[in-house]
Amino acid sequence: MTFSWKRVNAILQKDFKDFSRNSAVSIIIFLPIILAAIYGRMGIDSLQVHFMTINMAFAMVGTYVQCCLIAEEKEKNTLRGLMLSPASTLEILGGKSLLTFVLTIVVVFFSAYLSEYRPASMGIVAFAIILSTLFYIGMGTLLGLVAKSVMESSVIVLPVIGVFTMGSFITAWTEKYPILKVAEFLPNIQLFELAEAVEQGAGFVQVFSELGIIGIWIVVIFALTVVVYRKRMVD
Incomplete structure (x- = not known):
């Protein structure tokens, strides 16, 4: 089956109509x-303040909006119809993510x-922001597939908003609580460290490790999303 932009566009237009009608989400x-x-x-x-607002945009738009769009499809039982349509997994997930990507x-x-x-560069x-956007959309898609309703999706996404918005402040406590050093590998922390390095004159080569870690998060989150999505197809 060949990839069809027409099917992706149809899913995008439907998402835009659903999004514009849902004032609680669009606001x-x-x-x-x-x-x-x-x-x-x-x-x-x-x-830190700049990236607190940027990370808030990632969490509230990339994750929350995406999660609600997917959960709404499930609640209306229209996601099942998409799964059984001629559209492939890539077309459905791509179409369902395109609006959120642009908005983010x-x-x-x-x-x-x-x-x-x-930024200096x-x-x-x-x-790095484009890569991070893909991660947060993947997270939103995964949570939306797990949630049973739009109301439930609004609840399960709250920890994500808290951790990924304020996560850069966690590093201040790593000396007192060494276990928090694990948080340094979170994509939002890596994005902040990349931004710090850029301000000190770093180029692509110097920030390759940060980009690589964000890339690994993207692969992991989308792999989990595809697994859960295909499981929903056979439930």
């Missing part, structure tokens, strides 16, 4: 932008712009 995308605007007007120029990139851009974050940071 979420404005929260990181508003917070970034407040920090920008306050003149706070801290890399737009919200991250405006959050960075309004908080006045200007736009190319490296932009590439």
Whole structure:
């Protein structure tokens, strides 16, 4: 079966209509932008604050919105119809992720712009942000497949928002609690460390390890997502 952009586009258009009708979900995308605007007007120029708003955009848009879109499909029993349609797994997951991907990139851009974050190397940071977006969308898809309803999806995504938004502050406690050193390998921590290295003049070669760890997270989360998705097909 060949990949069909027509089927992907049809899924994208349906998601856009569902998203625009759900005001409770669609209003979420404005929260990181508003917070970034407040920090920008306050003149706070801290890399941790910049990436707190960026990570909030990832968690609230990339994960939360995606999770709700998938859970809504399950709640309406329309996901089953998609699974049994001629569309392949790649077309369905790609189509269901495309809207969230665009929204996440737009919200991250405006959050960075309004908080006045200007990275030393736009190319490296932009590439890392695109990779991170894929991870958070994969996380949202996985949680959406696990959740039984939109209400449940709103609850199970809360720990993700907390850990990945405030996670960069965990590193301050690693000396007192050595077990927290594991958190240093989280994708949001790796993104922050990459941003720090970039500000010190690092190039792609110097941040390859951070990009590699984020890439591993992407592979793992999408592998789990495909496994759970195919399990739902035969339930």
